[in-house]
Amino acid sequence: MAVTIKDIAKQVGVAPSTVSRVINGSAVISQETKDKIMKAMVEMDYHPNSLARNFANGSTYAIGLVIDASDDNTFSNAFFNRSVYAIETVVQENGYNLLITNDRDDDKRSSVEKLVFEKKVDGIILPSSSATPKLIRLLKKNNFPFIILGEPEIEKNETSWVDVNNALGSETAVKHLYQNGYQKIAFILENRTTVFAKNRVEGYEKALEEKGCGEKEDYIKDCGGKVENAFEITKELLRQANAPDAILCSNNVIAYQVLCALKEINVSTPNDVGVMTFDNYPFSEYMDPPLSVVDVDTFRLGEQAATNLIKKIQNADYENQQTIIATKLIIRESTKGKTK
Amino acid sequence: MAVTIKDIAKQVGVAPSTVSRVINGSAVISQETKDKIMKAMVEMDYHPNSLARNFANGSTYAIGLVIDASDDNTFSNAFFNRSVYAIETVVQENGYNLLITNDRDDDKRSSVEKLVFEKKVDGIILPSSSATPKLIRLLKKNNFPFIILGEPEIEKNETSWVDVNNALGSETAVKHLYQNGYQKIAFILENRTTVFAKNRVEGYEKALEEKGCGEKEDYIKDCGGKVENAFEITKELLRQANAPDAILCSNNVIAYQVLCALKEINVSTPNDVGVMTFDNYPFSEYMDPPLSVVDVDTFRLGEQAATNLIKKIQNADYENQQTIIATKLIIRESTKGKTK
DNA sequence: TAGAAATATGCAAACGGTTGCATGAAAGAA
DNA sequence: TTCTTTCATGCAACCGTTTGCATATTTCTA
CATH class of the missing domain: 3.40.50.2300 (Response regulator)
Incomplete structure (x- = not known):
């Protein structure tokens, strides 16, 4: 059917192995022979059959x-x-x-x-x-x-x-929030059970401790897999006596819910409450206000x-x-x- | 190295071809032989080598x-x-x-x-x-x-x-807007040059014509590839003497820009201006207000x-x-x- | 200038399956 | 019981490349 290494060999008058060696550069072949083979390959429109090649090499590439x-x-x-x-x-x-x-x-x-x-x-x-x-x-x-x-x-x-580095990611995020004057930082996650999330919570808690945040208000909230829940969770958080003044979100959709909820109850971002999220989705810079994010170089x-x-x-x-x-x-x- | 069809054959005391036929069900083999072969394959932990198989079959699968x-x-x-x-x-x-x-x-x-x-x-x-x-x-x-x-x-x-069916998509979108009372419908696209976009514009224009929209105001705007431009484009559109009362967008990010721009100039969606977009991104239902979309079943x-x-x-x-x-x-x- | 070393290439087996054809055994027909 | 048909399986070639070993030719060394 298609042109094989043997056809080339026959055409040039050499052994198939010689052609193979030229293709792979796996042995020293005289320039003269090499040239003839190359020429024949082009003329006859030869393409190595990777099925056969992989088989012979025992590799799939x-x-x-x-x-x-x-x-x-x-x-x-x-x-x-x-x-x-x-x-x-x-x-x-x-x-x-x-x-x-x-x-x-x-x-x-x-x-x-x-x-x-x-x-x-x-x-x-x-x-x-x-x-x-x-x-x-x-x-x-x-x-x-x-x-x-x-x-x-x-x-x-x-x-x-x-x-x-999920842990360090939330740690630096929290520290950034502190630096910008936010003091009571909540963390809303899509689902707290993944290894992912655990590491993030760990970093969050580490930052809190370092800042001597002893009170241990329960500011960690889980959406139970349904990001829409972030809307209600936010409103609830803000109703609390000791309401947070910043919210870290585990992803952009949650952050969007948070922004909407804050808007609904007339809380200003970032003037009253700071909002931050993981992942730099294309959307995040177009949000109102544009979102600060923990960017992960995926x-x-x-x-x-x-x-x-x-x-x-x-x-x-x-x-x-x-x-x-x-x-x-x-x-x-x-x-x-x-x-x- | 790994167990091959020959090992199985030797073990059972049949020819390799028989084993092959059992694997592929490509011939009638007595139940007895079949059973013995199957058993041996399991015991010896045999797995067909797809490299060899593909090569023999001349197919990559x-x-x-x-x-x-x-x-x-x-x-x-x-x-x-x-x-x-x-x-x-x-x-x-x-x-x-x-x-x-x-x-x-x-x-x-x-x-x-x-x-x-x-x-x-x-x-x-x-x-x-x-x-x-x-x-x-x-x-x-x-x-x-x-x-x-x-x-x-x-x-x-x-x-x-x-x-x-991009053309029909925008056609029905425009008709829907008409039905809901919007009469001057603009169309903001990311990039008008793709085949994609051309078909959408075609459907848009068809719907306009059918509704006898003879005025031919230029309501088709191109972001020139930069979706952020939709923000300014929207404000500009609304400043016009004959401002549109609905905007169809070629994607969600544009729609978001449009929503933001309208909000900034205190135009209500959907009360003053209707907004609609192509593609049902997960975000679109969480927008404020939730976006009507032309859903494409990708x-x-x-x-x-x-x-x-x-x-x-x-x-x-x-x-x-x-x-x-x-x-x-x-x-x-x-x-x-x-x-x- | 003979013998050794280096160079260029050929030969043939191997990779692990698949499959057309041949054959021996069993079953059916006369 | 003998001959034909059907069934189950074996034999061996083949798919296109790669590669270890052998060999013929050339080049080098002493």
């Missing part, structure tokens, strides 16, 4: 990216997608292909296990939500290269992972993960590595300081 | 999704991502893998051409922005299965594609594309097909009608 999406919204997570873009870029630059799979169970075998056992990829990147202890152990046992996006539950020191997150994984694939003894990506404050109107 | 991303924001396009989710689902259900590649040129050969010529995928899905006439012709010449997301520039009837878009492509891969004479996905209005507060 593909890396798998696992996504833990319960619905299409998960997929649309802007946070995650910038990482995907970074991963795709790095993977491509290194001559690999990116294979994306949702983490669903067919029968006994998860789609991830299939990728691994059936040799569909040379390595995988998986979110911590998919990195169950069982899977981690399985991968390690089979010596299969993988890297986790986010801190895993087990084997923290014996796996490679990349995470965002591009770097993906970039690190992909780079690291590829090193590991290419060098089996590449040591496990844990990378923590720093967060960055982007200061806008919403935390400008109180006027009174 | 992968489909390629091309993304035309100039930066990480393109990747984060919520619109597109829901399609990706759908595509991934369909692809997986059909036993294929999804390979994602950004459409970048290395040297002479684009990454797309590489996928095709080096047999890395069995078919591709590509956005109309990547479906250049040159590429379309190349694919058709090589009889390579592909489907376009969006109407292509050439060969409209000799290619398969899926598109959203999930179905991807689903259709993937389903169609797979049919074409599995049946070479599967005829080209063009699918147009209907839009749907979601009516919320922002177009409730004028009070005066």
